[in-house]
Amino acid sequence: MNSFSGSRTRAAGAVLHGAALVAMGLCWAVPAFADDAIRIVSPYQTTTLDPMRSAAAGNIETYGQLYSRLLRRNSETGALEPGLAEKWEISPDGKTYTFHLRDANFSDGSPITASDVAFSLERIRSDKKSAYPAPLGAVESVTAADPKTVLVTLKSAFAPFLGNAEIWNMGIVSKADVEKRGEEAAFASVPVTSGPYEVKQWKPNERLILEPNSHYWRKGYPKSDATVELIEVASPETRIAMLKAGEIDAVRAVPWAQVDELKAVDTIDMRLEPSTTIYMTLLNHKREPFSNLKARQAAGMAIDNKAMAKAITRGYAEPANTTLPGSVDFHDKDYPGIAYDPAKAKELLAESGMVGHEVKILAAADAPSQQTALLIQAQWQAIGLKPVIVNVDSGAWWDATGKGDYDAAANWWYNETPDPDLAVRWAVCGSCGSNSYNTFYANPKVDELVEQGTKEAEPVKRAEIYKEIQKVTTEEVAQIPLYYAPNAVAYSKRLQGLKLTPRCNGPWKRRPSASDPTQARPRIGACP
């Protein structure tokens, strides 16, 4: 949600948006006018069309349109369903998966074979330039047994494997085309695709124009013949003006301040779609003051995250109670969270000996980051810390957090699957290569639980493991959870058919709260 008001500071956006990881698809419930274009505006940029090369937000949306995966997720139920793989078998020891492919073609008309699948998954898993090999971390090898059968061998049983095979960067690309044109050229402008859309024209930094892939395996999808334009506009003011003026059909990342105003507009359908987004504050465990457990606990207790959620999102988000997104499986909704208790915080800080310690808070240019930084600064000042806000853009943000040259940094991320495995590996695991999301939090017990969580197949037992992880990491204040925010997306009612199906990603979380209508990640869309 990056909002930037006006001037040259342009949102630190595209990348800062946390480990935004979702495959999105467009779901047009009813065809729009055949010769029309569906225009969607987003602050997130498409910077590459190669599904292996990026994990940044704008690219993910694009991958979802262009590439099919072995499995897909049902938009209504959230269940995993056959994608390019028609059916599959799992060996009794849980180590071998046999996928049987359906008859499907690439956008150039050539058949999608097992060797394309093996090629695509293998480069994601082992190519040095692969941006996000973690979901295939448990894989030993991927081979084509025959043109229609793919064998995946795991190092050991791994419960989330099928879910991981469905996520955005597991898109299947054409081996023949990549080998013929070379890796750079194959994806430079018009790649051969396996998903519902293919590229009509790509103007980097401006827009990506997609047209339906006539060879797409799901007959009758996408339901509209319209071309789709993904337009990149950095200024939130401009995005909203474009929607109001009727120049576009949907806007992602509507600033909270504009939600009420848009709800009042007749021609606009303002929706708050459930997401797996969590807003939190990173703490640097590598240096003082937050290498000290009591200082972290003090910092956590000093923050009134209910009030912050209300102030920043105008009440559209729920306060977060654990270090994990509220809508992943096994989220412990009964955990009390970190209590707001400034008096106790003062006491703890005094005990830690960190009173008066300087704290460097990194803040990106977007409105929520700025607001969060200011509110945190005020609340920490009140308990006796000396917080200083340092404004940076996303390049400098990642540089500083990666090197551990900061003390606190507000940010957000979301998980790409309902399964919590990738989330814990990303956010709280010290031995998974993520440095616990650049906090350098490392607790061997948690790391061990992370591994156990994937080896255990029994959901009840898995729930216990993840409950324990949430308890330990929240108690030790690995990060300070702030709030769970929905995705604010506004649609024009001009095109009757346009509908980014709200539950596209399935109701992953069963949370009976009225303020949280569904759960799921709204991969906008599709469900093709």
Place this chain on the structure above:
Amino acid sequence: MSLLQLIARRLLQLIGVLAGISLVTFLLVHMAPGDPARLMAGERASPETIAAIRSQYGLDLPLWRQFLTYLTNLVSGDIGLSLRFQRPVSQLIEQFMWPTLFLTGYVLCLAIPPTVALAILGARRPGGIADQIIRLVGIAGLTIPVFWLGIMMSRFFGVSLGWFPVSGYGTGFAGHLHHLFLPALSTAIWLVPVLTQSLRAALIEKTTADFVTAARAQGATERQIFWQTMLPNAVLPTLNLLGVMVAFMIGGAIIVETVYAVPGLGTLMVNALLGRDYYVVQGLTLIFAVSTVLITLMVDLLTAFIDPRVRL
């Protein structure tokens, strides 16, 4: 000095300017914190992945070697590939150049006629009512921040009244005129007062110039004096100022392009800076430098054309 000499000297200067600017930009963008590989691959990429991407694009080499490679390519006319998009920088610049050039031309068309009219009106009777009003309105136009004005105008003329589009560049000449009207107007509102002040001051100064008195003594009518003597003389400093402004607009239409989502050079520059797309930033800086030098040259030629003394 002959015109040819002037041109030759400018072109020589250009080489020096370009060399200096290349070095400074190169150092600045490379020394700013932030890693293009990280921004391309996304946050979950491992350090090994980042290292592999860096070595693929030669970002792991020592700075002096990277600069040397860049210079060698530059001399052979190649300004490099965009790191993020793997497309030639020249192709990107070509794609984003036209909206900016169109916008700049548009602003000039909108700004010059009122500038001349208002300056003359004001200078006719300095301190008179017309002059006071022009000055007050001018100050207002100058002090309103461009981004605020842009947002307000897009809300009013675009969203409420629906007269003009609030974003983009449009297709075809008429489409460009329609789409870029609000951005051009927002810029002109700020530019007109600057130019008017300059021209008005020059006009007033010239009313007491010796050559005006001489012309009057020779029996020229006031009309002749104004159009043939005062105005050509007074316009010269404003022309120079205008040259600077045009160069500034080509390189710096960032705010107005952002507010109206115009896919121009300003937009490209901001994105390239945020994405640490080094070669795009360097290529754009070179283009801005070249255009500034060329515009100054054109202004000098125009000045020489208007004022014979310069040619002496």
